[in-house]
Amino acid sequence: MPAFRDFNFKLLVIEKLMYDDETLTPAFRIADCLKAKGxxxxxxxxxxxxxxxxxxxxxxxxxxALEISPELLATVETLxxxxxxxxxxxxxxxxxxxxxxxxVGSLDDLDLLPNLRLISGVDNCGMGAxxxxxxxxxxxxxxx
Numbered sequence: 001m002p003a004f005r006d007f008n009f010k011l012l013v014i015e016k017l018m019y020d021d022e023t024l025t026p027a028f029r030i031a032d033c034l035k036a037k038g039x040x041x042x043x044x045x046x047x048x049x050x051x052x053x054x055x056x057x058x059x060x061x062x063x064x065a066l067e068i069s070p071e072l073l074a075t076v077e078t079l080x081x082x083x084x085x086x087x088x089x090x091x092x093x094x095x096x097x098x099x100x101x102x103x104v105g106s107l108d109d110l111d112l113l114p115n116l117r118l119i120s121g122v123d124n125c126g127m128g129a130x131x132x133x134x135x136x137x138x139x140x141x142x143x144x
Contacts, residue, residue, distance in 0.1 A: 001067040002112045007060075008102050009109045011087045012079045014063060017072060019086040024072060030090045033058045042093035052094045053101060059091040076113045081121035081131075104130045110139060118142050 004010035017024035030042050037058075039045045046052050083097030095101060107130060110116065122131045122143040136143060 002070055002073060004112065005108045006104055006106045007064065008104045009106070011063065011085075011091070011102065012081070012104070013068065013073070013076060013109075013113070014066065015085045015087040016076055016079055017068065020080075021075070023075065024066075024068060028059070028062050028066075028090055030056060030059050030093060033062070046092070046094045051092075053092070053096075053099060055091045055101070056093070063087075063091070070112075073112050074115055077115050078118045078120065079113075079116065081119065106130060107132065107135055110135075110141070116141055118144065120144050 004013075014024065018027050034040075034042050034045060042056075046056065083102070088095055088097075088102055092101065117140065119131060119136065119141060120143070122133075131143065133143060
């Protein structure tokens with residue numbers, strides 16, 4: 001299975017496949033994971049344990065270990081940059097989108113997405129600093 005080098009880039013791909021396309025299943029829900037540990041409210045848990053602006057260990061472990069087949073990766077034609085993605089809420093139930101927690105640091109993982117043609121939101125949010133327009137254009141990837 002292909003290995004991602006940038007966790008935050010992998011989260012963008014997971015958002016597309018798991019929460020948008022629903023082809024990467026089952027969908028991970030932090031509430032279900034914490035409920036199995038006797039924790040009823042992910043938001044309260046995050047606040048009470050000073051985890052409001054971090055990726056919960058349970059979510060990080062799940063998503064880091066998650067394997068995505070090359071066949072499924074080949075179906076990704078678009079990615080969206082947006083602070084309100086479902087995957088971010090599953091990782092950080094009270095994250096407010098006002099810091100760099102989910103900024104992508106590297107484009108090394110573009111090679112894993114042979115059919116990627118569009119990345120939306122690059123110009124509209126602060127999360128797109130690593131998305132060099134020249135690198136993307138040289139790969140035939142548009143931005144909006």
